[in-house]
Amino acid sequence: xxxxxxxxxxxxxxxxxxxGVARAALRGLGLALVVLPGAVxxxxxxxxxxxxxxxxxxIVTTPWxxxxxxxxxxxxxxxxxxxxxxxxxxxxxxxxxxxNPWTRTFGMLRDPATWRDLWWLPVDMTAGFVxxxxxxxxxxxxxxxxxxxxxxxxxxxxxxxxxxxxxxxxASAFGAATLGLALLFFTPFxxxxxxxxHFRLARAVLTSGQGELAERVRVLTETRRDAVDTSAAELRRxxxxxxxxxxxxxxxMGMDLGTIEVLVEKDPEQAKRLLAQARQSSAEALxxxxxxxxxxxxxxxxxxGLGDAVRALALRLPVATEVSVxxxxxxxxxxxxxxxxxxxxxxxxxxKHSGADxxxxxxxxxxxxxxxxxxxxxxxxxxxxxxxxxxxLAGVERRLGTFDGVLAxxxxxxxxxxxxxxxPCALS
Amino acid sequence: xxxxxxxxxxxLRDGLVRLLQAYDFEIAAAxxxxxxxxxxxxxLEPDVAVVDVRLPPTHTDEGLQCAxxxxxxxxxxxVLVLSQHVEQLYARELLADGTGGVGYLLKDRVFDAEQFVDxxxxxxxxxxxxxxxxxxxxxxxxxxxxxRPLGRLTPRExxxxxxxxxxxxNAAIAEKLVVTERAIAKHTSNxxxxxxxxxxxxxxxxxxxxxxxxxxxx
Numbered sequence: 001x002x003x004x005x006x007x008x009x010x011x012x013x014x015x016x017x018x019x020g021v022a023r024a025a026l027r028g029l030g031l032a033l034v035v036l037p038g039a040v041x042x043x044x045x046x047x048x049x050x051x052x053x054x055x056x057x058x059i060v061t062t063p064w065x066x067x068x069x070x071x072x073x074x075x076x077x078x079x080x081x082x083x084x085x086x087x088x089x090x091x092x093x094x095x096x097x098x099x100n101p102w103t104r105t106f107g108m109l110r111d112p113a114t115w116r117d118l119w120w121l122p123v124d125m126t127a128g129f130v131x132x133x134x135x136x137x138x139x140x141x142x143x144x145x146x147x148x149x150x151x152x153x154x155x156x157x158x159x160x161x162x163x164x165x166x167x168x169x170x171a172s173a174f175g176a177a178t179l180g181l182a183l184l185f186f187t188p189f190x191x192x193x194x195x196x197x198h199f200r201l202a203r204a205v206l207t208s209g210q211g212e213l214a215e216r217v218r219v220l221t222e223t224r225r226d227a228v229d230t231s232a233a234e235l236r237r238x239x240x241x242x243x244x245x246x247x248x249x250x251x252x253m254g255m256d257l258g259t260i261e262v263l264v265e266k267d268p269e270q271a272k273r274l275l276a277q278a279r280q281s282s283a284e285a286l287x288x289x290x291x292x293x294x295x296x297x298x299x300x301x302x303x304x305g306l307g308d309a310v311r312a313l314a315l316r317l318p319v320a321t322e323v324s325v326x327x328x329x330x331x332x333x334x335x336x337x338x339x340x341x342x343x344x345x346x347x348x349x350x351x352k353h354s355g356a357d358x359x360x361x362x363x364x365x366x367x368x369x370x371x372x373x374x375x376x377x378x379x380x381x382x383x384x385x386x387x388x389x390x391x392x393l394a395g396v397e398r399r400l401g402t403f404d405g406v407l408a409x410x411x412x413x414x415x416x417x418x419x420x421x422x423x424p425c426a427l428s
Numbered sequence: 429x430x431x432x433x434x435x436x437x438x439x440l441r442d443g444l445v446r447l448l449q450a451y452d453f454e455i456a457a458a459x460x461x462x463x464x465x466x467x468x469x470x471x472l473e474p475d476v477a478v479v480d481v482r483l484p485p486t487h488t489d490e491g492l493q494c495a496x497x498x499x500x501x502x503x504x505x506x507v508l509v510l511s512q513h514v515e516q517l518y519a520r521e522l523l524a525d526g527t528g529g530v531g532y533l534l535k536d537r538v539f540d541a542e543q544f545v546d547x548x549x550x551x552x553x554x555x556x557x558x559x560x561x562x563x564x565x566x567x568x569x570x571x572x573x574x575x576r577p578l579g580r581l582t583p584r585e586x587x588x589x590x591x592x593x594x595x596x597x598n599a600a601i602a603e604k605l606v607v608t609e610r611a612i613a614k615h616t617s618n619x620x621x622x623x624x625x626x627x628x629x630x631x632x633x634x635x636x637x638x639x640x641x642x643x644x645x646x
Contacts, residue, residue, distance in 0.1 A: 294513065
């Protein structure tokens with residue numbers, strides 16, 4: 001999961017390597033400029049705010065300040081991942097949404113992650129600052145040496161020291177340039193390493209060592225809650241459908257049959273009419289049950305597996321849909337069902353909102369980077385789909401989460417829309 | 429007429445046996461699993477097989493697969509497939525060999541004994557019996573088509589087309605719509621002209637042509 005090549009220390013041709021080093025140095029410079037004031041401000045505010053808790057003011061300010069600190073730390077987490085591929089898991093305990101300042105303050109203070117943040121701030125303003133600055137200096141200081149040799153020494157005050165070289169005339173200026181060149185020799189190697197070192201330091205302080213584990217536990221707790229909620233809601237829906245539908249119809253049928261028993265000799269005409277009605281009721285009950293079953297577990301999925309179930313689904317759509325399947329075996333039943341309903345939801349979305357006249361579904365299983373079921377649904381519609389609150393896609397994402405599955409949407413305005421889903425799973 | 433029946437649920441199997449016997453069919457065998465069905469189809473040479481899609485031991489589409497296999501060995505072997513749900517996908521597989529003698533109906537259709545028996549007879553005679561739900565799905569898909577050749581049909585013609593696709597003869601359609609057979613014949617030739625299909629006097633071939641037209645990919 002490392003993106004070593006990104007910061008230029010990996011192999012590559014000369015041009016990209018130089019660019020990589022220059023980028024790392026600039027990033028280091030930028031970091032150094034922000035880190036010192038940022039960390040100092042955060043630290044001072046935190047200390048003052050926490051110190052003011054006994055007075056009362058601190059209770060109001062602390063959540064704000066600590067949220068700021070978290071934002072500052074999170075920003076560094078993002079940079080660490082983007083620039084150097086150093087993942088720093090963010091593992092703050094969730095706070096109740098509508099908590100009062102008191103619970104917020106003490107909730108935050110009880111979180112070990114808060115104390116790790118506060119411990120990290122002094123480290124960041126010292127060691128963090130130095131590593132960032134050094135990574136920049138290793139590129140800019142040699143450049144200064146060249147500038148000195150090129151004539152800058154004339155305007156410098158007498159007795160200027162470049163490193164250990166005392167610059168007084170052109171000869172010593174060349175000495176400075178030589179030293180610069182020697183330093184520059186290390187730059188391509190050291191600058192990216194130093195920048196990475198900066199982030200590794202942050203990671204060492206910010207993670208408890210159990211951070212990743214804690215993050216995993218958090219995700220599992222969340223997805224488990226979602227799964228339990230969804231299945232409870234599903235059961236409730238099924239219960240209601242049965243209660244108001246098939247069950248009620250069977251009651252009506254039984255009643256009709258009872259009446260028929262009485263009428264069959266007295267009024268055969270009426271009995272016949274009721275018989276027809278009873279048959280109608282039974283047909284309707286069957287239709288309802290069939291729809292219900294399709295919503296719980298489509299029979300074609302049980303009979304044929306995911307590939308054919310999606311093909312059958314495509315045949316029911318009003319939009320021409322091409323399905324390509326590459327599954328050398330059966331997917332585990334729970335994953336199969338989740339994948340089916342995910343595809344179904346995404347297709348429904350596409351048909352309803354995209355205005356597309358063609359849809360492509362691709363289903364395949366790969367073993368590259370772990371066994372994964374990959375599904376993509378592409379349409380040639382107007383685009384603009386997003387995983388927003390309340391959209392069907394958010395629901396799909398949540399349900400896939402139970403299986404550690406992920407969903408990504410690419411849908412520029414004007415289309416095309418492509419929804420990709422990945423679920424880790426082995427084939428049987 | 430000798431029937432092989434495959435249905436794993438005792439109540440339904442029993443009911444079907446009694447229903448078919450009441451209409452003077454001879455039950456050559458009433459089996460409950462896929463392997464038994466395969467053997468019965470191979471050894472008993474029935475005039476028609478009535479088969480549930482889902483059978484033991486796998487409880488997947490064992491019955492359908494048996495029927496398809498048997499038709500590969502004996503092309504045109506009349507098979508009426510019953511199921512709790514209908515899928516265009518299965519209908520397509522059954523119709524793929526283009527020989528007819530195929531039926532695919534929801535189990536609910538046995539409620540109307542007359543019509544069900546009529547479907548069995550039609551299939552046994554080499555005709556076709558497609559569930560109205562399959563046809564409706566096909567029609568609604570084609571109706572969403574861009575160049576909409578179906579849009580050029582009158583509502584009455586659509587009605588005739590739907591019944592024709594289910595596999596009914598002109599006489600049966602005429603009876604159902606309460607018009608003369610001549611009127612239906614006229615509708616039929618109009619439909620074929622509008623859809624650009626070749627007219628055939630043979631009922632079975634006509635149905636297969638219509639189904640193939642409705643099921644083709646856009």
